[in-house]
Amino acid sequence: MEASAPSSTDRLDAIRREAQRSLFRARNGIKVLTGTGRPEVGASSKQVVWRRGKARLLHYASDKRTRQPPVVIVFSIVSRAYILDLRPGRSFIEQMLDEGFDVFMLDWGEADAVDAGNDFALYVDNYLPRALNRALEVSGSHEVDLLGYCFGGVLALLTTAGHPDLPIRNIVTMATPIGLGPLEGMIRALERGQLEVDDILDETGNVPAAAVYRGFSSLRPTADIFKYANLWERLWNDEFVDDYQAMAGWISDQVPMPGAIAREMVDLMLRRNLLAQGRFPVGGRTIRFADITCPLLNVMAESDHMVPPQASEGLGALVGSDDVTELHIPAGHIGVAAGRSASKVTVPGIVKWLKAHSS
Amino acid sequence: MSRPTTTTATNGTTTNMTNADKPGRPWWRALVDGIDRRVTPVANNLVRTNTFADTVAALTRLEARLRRRIERQSTWLLHQYNMPSATDVRKIRAQLAAVEARLRDMGERLEDQQLLSTSRPPRSPGADAGQSKAKVAPD
Numbered sequence: 173m174e175a176s177a178p179s180s181t182d183r184l185d186a187i188r189r190e191a192q193r194s195l196f197r198a199r200n201g202i203k204v205l206t207g208t209g210r211p212e213v214g215a216s217s218k219q220v221v222w223r224r225g226k227a228r229l230l231h232y233a234s235d236k237r238t239r240q241p242p243v244v245i246v247f248s249i250v251s252r253a254y255i256l257d258l259r260p261g262r263s264f265i266e267q268m269l270d271e272g273f274d275v276f277m278l279d280w281g282e283a284d285a286v287d288a289g290n291d292f293a294l295y296v297d298n299y300l301p302r303a304l305n306r307a308l309e310v311s312g313s314h315e316v317d318l319l320g321y322c323f324g325g326v327l328a329l330l331t332t333a334g335h336p337d338l339p340i341r342n343i344v345t346m347a348t349p350i351g352l353g354p355l356e357g358m359i360r361a362l363e364r365g366q367l368e369v370d371d372i373l374d375e376t377g378n379v380p381a382a383a384v385y386r387g388f389s390s391l392r393p394t395a396d397i398f399k400y401a402n403l404w405e406r407l408w409n410d411e412f413v414d415d416y417q418a419m420a421g422w423i424s425d426q427v428p429m430p431g432a433i434a435r436e437m438v439d440l441m442l443r444r445n446l447l448a449q450g451r452f453p454v455g456g457r458t459i460r461f462a463d464i465t466c467p468l469l470n471v472m473a474e475s476d477h478m479v480p481p482q483a484s485e486g487l488g489a490l491v492g493s494d495d496v497t498e499l500h501i502p503a504g505h506i507g508v509a510a511g512r513s514a515s516k517v518t519v520p521g522i523v524k525w526l527k528a529h530s531s
Numbered sequence: 532m533s534r535p536t537t538t539t540a541t542n543g544t545t546t547n548m549t550n551a552d553k554p555g556r557p558w559w560r561a562l563v564d565g566i567d568r569r570v571t572p573v574a575n576n577l578v579r580t581n582t583f584a585d586t587v588a589a590l591t592r593l594e595a596r597l598r599r600r601i602e603r604q605s606t607w608l609l610h611q612y613n614m615p616s617a618t619d620v621r622k623i624r625a626q627l628a629a630v631e632a633r634l635r636d637m638g639e640r641l642e643d644q645q646l647l648s649t650s651r652p653p654r655s656p657g658a659d660a661g662q663s664k665a666k667v668a669p670d
Binding site for chain 1: 556557560563567570571574575577578579581584585587588589591592595621624625627628631632635639
């Protein structure tokens with residue numbers, strides 16, 4: 173059968189569609205260039221139920237709570253927590269709420285000069301135990317599930333191991349670095365002593381947000397360039413542009429890292445590799461991962477260029493629990509929590525595991 | 532599955548532009564993808580080498596050293612006219628931050644003490660301290 177030549181109606185339709193796309197491109201192009209019309213991020217309804225220093229425990233509103241225990245998300249200290257609640261339909265937290273969980277999140281805020289002395293002991297022995305007790309109080313539950321993302325997973329593990337009195341039923345770690353050997357980039361200069369933390373601290377005594385951003389973005393130096401090519405190609409698509417603005421906004425919205433904890437990370441995690449050995453000095457004593465006896469789900473992102481799966485894989489052998497599950501997600505470091513893979517694979521996987529491990 | 536993008540045309544009618552309506556790939560896309568395939572693996576490997584890390588580290592230290600030298604000289608000059616330098620301001624900020632951190636620490640300890648004293652149940656005569664958490668069932 174021969175293909176029929178396009179009719180004049182088809183041609184007119186094609187011209188009309190192209191003209192419309194050009195109009196959308198122009199409108200969205202102005203939005204992106206001027207930074208206007210940015211979608212609202214972190215919009216899920218929540219309440220601050222506890223605060224100490226810059227740390228806040230957020231409790232998310234929901235009329236769908238059917239499950240116990242509550243889930244307390246421990247976020248990383250080097251980026252903004254709203255990535256887990258980026259936009260409606262692109263929200264890890266929204267999905268957990270829809271599944272009936274009672275969700276809390278520990279947001280560490282933005283460090284300034286006052287926080288330059290924040291060390292591991294402050295987070296592990298002061299902030300986290302108090303925040304967890306407050307979550308228990310608010311939820312009326314007698315135990316919690318902990319979910320730590322990236323460096324938040326390290327804090328969650330150390331708190332669980334260092335405070336066996338805390339009623340932690342299950343622990344989930346996502347893209348959490350345990351052995352820093354597989355990490356690449358500038359971190360190797362720190363490991364070999366070519367660079368010291370004091371060389372990169374700013375006048376507040378913290379690692380500046382720009383340095384944190386450069387450290388991550390330097391691992392994919394061409395990403396920004398080709399990102400613009402994708403944007404230009406899909407500039408006509410409102411949904412794509414909104415997603416782009418939300419994500420690009422978050423990527424450039426990093427926070428400083430307290431100088432004290434940066435020094436401890438380099439010395440103890442990177443140079444002495446103590447975490448990979450399952451022991452870590454905090455607050456004058458040595459915390460051992462072998463003291464973690466609750467069930468553990470270790471979620472790893474297979475395409476993670478910041479925390480490769482090899483940096484997380486050893487965790488199962490270090491904990492004392494005999495109920496350890498590994499979940500490999502085909503996503504990057506951010507995508508595992510905030511991308512399409514998050515909604516289709518990560519969250520369903522975590523929910524299924526938590527349901528199987530709850531009363 | 533296509534996700535509709537809805538927009539309102541100037542005459543008030545609503546038009547949907549779905550992913551099914553998306554244009555074919557532009558002519559330049561193949562070129563960009565080709566460059567990406569050639570350049571990106573090389574660039575990614577380069578930034579993972581010790582040479583690159585050492586070079587950036589050396590530049591960072593050099594920048595810090597130059598900054599400190601400029602600050603020392605500008606400090607000397609400003610002090611000749613009895614004016615504060617950026618270093619002076621930084622020292623004061625650091626002292627203020629230390630005081631604020633100390634106050635925060637003291638405030639938190641006070642809060643913990645208050646919580647401890649309010650949560651401790653009053654000791655009744657003859658009560659066994661080891662059973663202070665036992666609940667008494669109502670009659």
